Amino acid sequence: MAQQPLPPVVARMWGREAIPRHGPRPSLDLGRIVDAAIRIADREGLEGVKMSSVAGEVRVATMSLYRYVGSKDELLIVMADAAAPEPPVLDGQPWRDYLTDWTRAHRDFLLARPWLLALGQHTPPAGPRALRWLDRALAALAGTGLGHGERLNIVTTLTGYATRQASLAHALNSAAGAAEDGSISGLADYGHVLAQVVDPDGYPELAAALRANAFGAAEQWIDDADFTFGLDLLLDGIQALVARQGPAGGVPGIG
The missing domain is CATH 1.10.10.60 (Homeodomain-like)
Structure with missing residues (x-):
């Protein structure tokens, strides 16, 4: 061929x-x-x-x-x-520890250069730097017993998570200094706006969350705690997938 x-x-x-x-x-x-x-x-x-x-x-x-x-x-x-930095060094870390560092570092360099967020929608990784990020994350999962396709899907999911979190943080940071004209300037304001339009009959759970001021509470931990909470959910799912591989996947919790 x-x-x-x-x-x-x-x-x-x-x-x-x-x-x-x-x-x-x-x-x-x-x-x-x-x-x-x-x-x-x-x-x-x-x-x-x-x-x-x-x-x-x-x-x-x-x-x-x-x-x-x-x-x-x-x-x-x-x-x-x-514009991307070099990825974190693997250096023998357990896969979960490394992917935590990797995903956080990915989010952080996007936040440092927010214009990369717009580029990411149009530029699939094909350059040396971007492919080193991909290679290191795949290498971290090499001893888990997962197949190449599964590992690639995991890295793609973590990349998407880092990008979405960077986009959210950037949007909230930008809104924090927004105009003084009544525009939405954070999650608490967002919750107040939604509370005026959400019908409890049509959106019962969202309405209950708004009554409990869930958006205002989330604003207090939207930065690192929010990022870690969501990342842990993803890594727990990967851990369960690794555990299902049996002995070839290693002992759950060990990496």
Whole structure:
């Protein structure tokens, strides 16, 4: 079967592009361009990243960038990979301990650069950095007796959890300093708004939660305790799956 050709952006991220032997020596490289784009995103958000603004950052004509990156969409894909830190070191940790650290670190780097949250919807992991995150999490589960497909599904689920939690935290942090015009500025306000429209006949359990001020109470522990609570639910489910594998999965609770 013929080998699938690498998409140009993937070839660029992995250094697999053919290097021309003739012609003038390039004055730029992809790394400098991506670093400049990340600086702009950190300063101005993703809306500030344009081919023209990146060209201005590295002091070249806009058209010069297309020698190194095919389009803005390609640039965003490379940015998403380059902006991520290295994953936590595995270093022999039990799988549950490592995946706790891994998921927390994933959430934290998304919170540090919220513009990555928008990119994540359009950029499946294909670069060296993103795939190291995937590889380390799969390695943590290697001794559990779970199959490759199961482990991949687990990592995908934890990635989604980290992303959703980062999005929620970012939204709440943004709302905390929101306008003074009566707009919703946190979970407590959200609960007060819902209490005015939720019909107890149609939404009996939600109405009961609102009467008990569940949203206001949750606001007091929405940060780390909320994150840990949800993560523990996921890890408990993974633990049960590992335990069902029998002896090959190890002793439950040991990792």
